[in-house]
Amino acid sequence: MRDDLLTLLTALAAMVLGLWAWRRWHYRSFWLVAGYPLMALTVRGTWRKVALGCGLTKKRQRWWFTLTPGAVASTGLVKVRRRFQRIAVDTKPWMWLPLPTRHGWRVTLHLLEGQIPDDYSQAAERLAHSWRVHAVRVSSPRPGRVVLSATMHDPLVRIDRLPPSDALLKVVVGRLETGKPWEIDFRTVPHWLNAGATQSGKSNLANALIVGLAPQPVALVGFDLKGGVEFTPYAPRLSALATTRAECAALLDDLVALMADRMGLCRTAGARNIWQLPPGVRPMPVVVLIDELAELYLMADKSEKDEIARTSTALLRVAQLGRAFGIYLFCCGQRIGSDLGPGVTALRAQCSGRICHRVNDPETATMTLGDLDPAALVSARAIPAETPGVAIFAGQDGQWYRARSFLVTEQAAEHAARMYSDLTPAWADITSYVHDTDTDTSELDLTELLDA
Numbered sequence: 153m154r155d156d157l158l159t160l161l162t163a164l165a166a167m168v169l170g171l172w173a174w175r176r177w178h179y180r181s182f183w184l185v186a187g188y189p190l191m192a193l194t195v196r197g198t199w200r201k202v203a204l205g206c207g208l209t210k211k212r213q214r215w216w217f218t219l220t221p222g223a224v225a226s227t228g229l230v231k232v233r234r235r236f237q238r239i240a241v242d243t244k245p246w247m248w249l250p251l252p253t254r255h256g257w258r259v260t261l262h263l264l265e266g267q268i269p270d271d272y273s274q275a276a277e278r279l280a281h282s283w284r285v286h287a288v289r290v291s292s293p294r295p296g297r298v299v300l301s302a303t304m305h306d307p308l309v310r311i312d313r314l315p316p317s318d319a320l321l322k323v324v325v326g327r328l329e330t331g332k333p334w335e336i337d338f339r340t341v342p343h344w345l346n347a348g349a350t351q352s353g354k355s356n357l358a359n360a361l362i363v364g365l366a367p368q369p370v371a372l373v374g375f376d377l378k379g380g381v382e383f384t385p386y387a388p389r390l391s392a393l394a395t396t397r398a399e400c401a402a403l404l405d406d407l408v409a410l411m412a413d414r415m416g417l418c419r420t421a422g423a424r425n426i427w428q429l430p431p432g433v434r435p436m437p438v439v440v441l442i443d444e445l446a447e448l449y450l451m452a453d454k455s456e457k458d459e460i461a462r463t464s465t466a467l468l469r470v471a472q473l474g475r476a477f478g479i480y481l482f483c484c485g486q487r488i489g490s491d492l493g494p495g496v497t498a499l500r501a502q503c504s505g506r507i508c509h510r511v512n513d514p515e516t517a518t519m520t521l522g523d524l525d526p527a528a529l530v531s532a533r534a535i536p537a538e539t540p541g542v543a544i545f546a547g548q549d550g551q552w553y554r555a556r557s558f559l560v561t562e563q564a565a566e567h568a569a570r571m572y573s574d575l576t577p578a579w580a581d582i583t584s585y586v587h588d589t590d591t592d593t594s595e596l597d598l599t600e601l602l603d604a
């Protein structure tokens with residue numbers, strides 16, 4: 153008898169150890185074979201209770217039949233007096249079978265009458281706690297349906313690298329929590345705001361962009377309002393670098409003139425943007441990286457007012473018109489609040505790409521993520537300091553995602569800048585049309601080029 157018990161205990165211990173080792177060494181197969189079926193049963197089995205607890209049920213009149221009148225029936229406490237009678241019962245939304253995903257599961261629900269997806273977004277945290285999962289995200293692929301996507305653990309604690317993108321002006325900078333690549337594609341979303349507290353991972357993201365764009369036929373321009381400490385090491389791959397406000401103002405004037413020149417070029421060729429020009433004529437795209445955006449707007453005394461107004465207007469013009477003429481902005485800053493003036497608010501409206509790292513104040517999160525789902529703001533404020541590089545990212549599709557950039561050290565970015573320094577176009581060459589300024593000259597050059 154004792155031997156049997158010992159054998160049973162040993163077998164149990166070996167099984168637990170085996171399961172632990174399986175989970176530890178090959179989590180994906182463990183999840184699909186053992187974890188997911190158990191989880192699917194639990195989710196289906198507990199849905200009525202969970203929906204009731206999270207306020208997602210509706211009272212509906214139903215005919216109710218029971219053999220034991222007086223017994224407690226239905227989900228609520230409904231006393232049935234007769235065997236067959238009409239009573240109000242709590243109805244749960246119809247749930248399909250949960251399907252496994254890379255980091256958890258997802259399930260489609262049919263909304264009950266009067267419900268909207270926002271009701272589920274507001275209950276997302278309660279749902280996550282009820283099912284003991286890391287997070288539940290809500291999306292609505294079509295009217296009347298919501299999809300709950302649950303992640304068992306934070307998938308961004310450790311992320312694997314992905315191959316770089318081959319497409320022009322597109323850089324894979326990290327991974328989304330769905331496991332998909334986090335892409336910054338300037339041709340789809342031309343201007344970006346990248347906000348975050350100190351040590352949240354903003355510069356790391358800028359490094360990732362430098363490494364991704366360095367091998368591409370693109371001119372890179374740096375505005376480093378930290379006195380040049382961030383971007384000077386990347387100077388070999390930068391066509392121009394401004395480190396003071398005065399230099400920034402001059403460089404912005406150049407960019408506005410360049411834009412006007414490209415406008416003339418497109419007008420002459422009957423094109424709406426530089427991408428409609430033939431490849432031989434098309435000017436090189438320019439990506440402008442700005443570090444510490446707030447410094448451009450901070451006023452120590454009234455004497456700076458005019459300079460700030462000039463800089464702010466020029467930057468806004470670049471943001472408004474740059475897209476068609478191949479000039480793209482990537483603005484980083486710790487604070488992008490409305491207290492910096494109306495220039496920042498107007499610039500923000502032009503930047504449809506938003507990235508919000510960990511922030512200290514709710515206003516920066518609100519300013520950066522704007523009118524996105526309130527859950528995005530909650531998520532941005534919940535980013536822990538132990539995971540630098542994690543950010544809330546809003547792209548072209550209007551959806552928001554949690555994402556984490558790949559770690560790209562300053563050394564890696566410096567190395568890329570040196571390695572591809574021969575691809576750096578001289579600023580004088582890029583702006584050569586500007587300095588000729590004569591429209592006739594541009595027309596002449598264009599006709600010659602088109603003929604060629």
Ligand SMILES: Nc1ncnc2c1ncn2[C@@H]1O[C@H](COP(=O)(O)OP(=O)(O)OP(=O)(O)O)[C@@H](O)[C@H]1O
Pocket residue numbers: 348349350351352353354355356357486540541542556557558559560
């Ligand atoms: N994606 C990431 N994965 C791992 N570590 C990261 C990641 N991003 C940043 N870090 C680390 O976090 C630290 C801070 O990063 P970073 O310098 O990019 O922050 P920052 O927001 O630019 O800070 P500051 O405003 O002070 O310059 C660095 O030591 C960096 O190595």
